[in-house]
Amino acid sequence: MRIIPEKLYDFCVEMISRADGAPFLLNFDERSMAGMVGQGQKGGISDLINETNVHDYAPVGCLENTMVGNDRSGTVDNNLNLLKAVELVLTRGKDLNPYVDPMTGKSEKIRQDGPCTGDPNTFDTFENFLDAFKEQTAFIVKKCAALYELSESLRNSYFATPYLSCLVKGCLEKGRDVTQGGAEISFTTLEAVTYATTVDSLLAIQYLVFDEKACSLAELTRALKDNWEGHEILRAKAKNRAPKYGRDDDPADSLARQVMTIFCDETWKHKTISTLRQFRPGMLSWNYWAADGHVMAASADGRQRGQFLSNAICPSNGADIKGPTANSNSVGKVLGGKTKETTGDFKEFINDLPNGASHTITFNPSILKDPTHKDKFKSFLKGYKENGGTALQINMLDPSVLVDAQKNPGDHRHLLVRITGYNAYFTSIGKELQDEVIKRISHGNF
């Protein structure tokens, strides 16, 4: 990325400005390569992925980084909702709400699923809570790995793909199919879903219960069980006053980094039993962040059941009130930030998610209104490669989002109006002028 020709940058920016398909930008090579080399080290295969050959990596699927010719690592094999671990701490290892079968309408009895990590009301400090969260995360990661083993062992026994296996280095040499872990490089991936909602929930618990003492953990759990209904003031504090990930706020991002480390460390502890494939971490939520929002109970960040969860490595919807650069800086920080090296290459970067992390930012189309602004946008991409993640999708603000912001201003606090020397958020300018701004954007006039 550092040596991408200007012409290619220009082409990308033109493509984005025409909005014919939102291109996924994947060429943040340095951060990606740092992740791949780290994966080689952690997976004990530095002979296969190292600084002499890592430039040969390529994305498969959507954005999942992989070596070429000898790599049959799985991606999106497992999709784990990290938020469950927060819930299990509050409930001592049980579902907060009983599971209701959507076909029969019958509700299941609540069981002791996870470990009992103690009565949360006896936690004196937030560190106690975080320790319990770590234990519950270890449990859900282990459970997810065990569940995956069922399908992995079936494929291992009954699902040989000889043609594919002929094309992937390692299978012939070992006499094992790709489905038997025959490829030279053969990881399987645990994708974390709902990262930001998990982090924001922990931040809210820290803020409301331990810092501000606005409520006890029991009261908070009650509010979540009630889906926040009847707890409007507490919910408003959770949504508005508690810190959030995605604002380049160092204390908040530092907790986010701890959550990242806990998830990654637990993931690296597992291998498939039947095929001995090492688990590696990634963050690619597909559409689970939308669907799971109906399954997961209300969360401590102020989200009600049924509302969307956060997507992949993105901040929670509307939480990035400090704009795209702050949002990107937070993403880069939680991936590990940078090293002290000044080699000018990937050694300056840390990336704990070798499989990649999906990141989407929505821009106001005025950012591309003329050549000067296109240049500024291009510079943003160049800054992103230094401070951001591995994969960036640019969305252009749809006027319908602004219409929704008129109705639900609390969910869209981040929308900024950009005019010379002027300073205001969209939700604060009044209905009449909001209508005017919507009209302008709808007609491509900014």
Added chain:
Amino acid sequence: MMTPGTDRPGTDPKGTDRPGTDRRGIILEIQRMSTEDGPGLRTTVFLKGCPLNCRWCHNPESISPKPQLVWNGVGCIGCGICVDTCSQGALTATPEGIVIDRGRCKGCGECARECPTLSIVLLGEKWRASDLVNELAKDQAYFLQSKGGVTLSGGEATLQPRFTHGVLTGLKARGIHTALDTCGMCSFDCLETLLPVTDLLLFDIKEIDARRHEKFTGVSNERILDNLKQLPGLLGAFKTDLWIRTPIIPGATDREETIRAIGEFIVNNLEGRVSRWELCAFNNLGKEKYTRLGEQWAYGATLLVERKKMEALYLEAVKTGVGEGIVFWSGSVRPDQGTL
């Protein structure tokens, strides 16, 4: 992190008035990834307090140097905590929302610290210059890639000269490009102090006629124009770039003779020094801000400028001899006419 609420005003430890100390200043907002306040990608800091009182000001909350309480009803859940919190009895819950008795409000911000929805906000937050520099440096990677940097805007930064000097000096020490957006209503000494640490001066010329200037802004422009006349020497010495900005306000500055007079002033006094002269179209989005401050805006019902008017004034500006590549116009025009 910019936490909601604010420090109490007037709690500056003694001695911070001395130059060279880490002075505190009052700011309204830090806006990151600004694309309209100078070259490249910038972080714009809006300082609070302005010596002018322009009738058309779109940031009225930036005029008073004191913290000001506002209630923004869109997120309010009517919990009444603010009313109960206020020790001065300055807040009343009415069917139309929270009403602030500005005679009673002491600006302590206690209600803002308690409001669960951030609907009550005390505008104006005290920052130490060194803390602000650390916060602003967070986007250095984007500044470097875009040849951008930091713009101090307002309000009026020269009204807090030592704080401003501290921030600009701190930024320069880190190699960050600095821009100072000023109305020019300050002593020449102040400019002499700030220019060595300013890479770009964004200087407003709103009107040449002194009486009209006073009518529109509350002050005569004598000192502003004097400062401008003395500028060329300083600009050369410190290699500071100069941009002139002129707001195009319906019924006030949107006249060809105004633009002609400003153009002639530039040609006669700042020949070769101005690298950009920007005509900024009137922005009508300040209306709610006035309502929240309990004020009426003279321009509340004023329509945006027409596109053909902006184009005509642009041509007039070019004709004065300032130069085609130097004059630009920006901002929103009437909805069906788009912008440049």
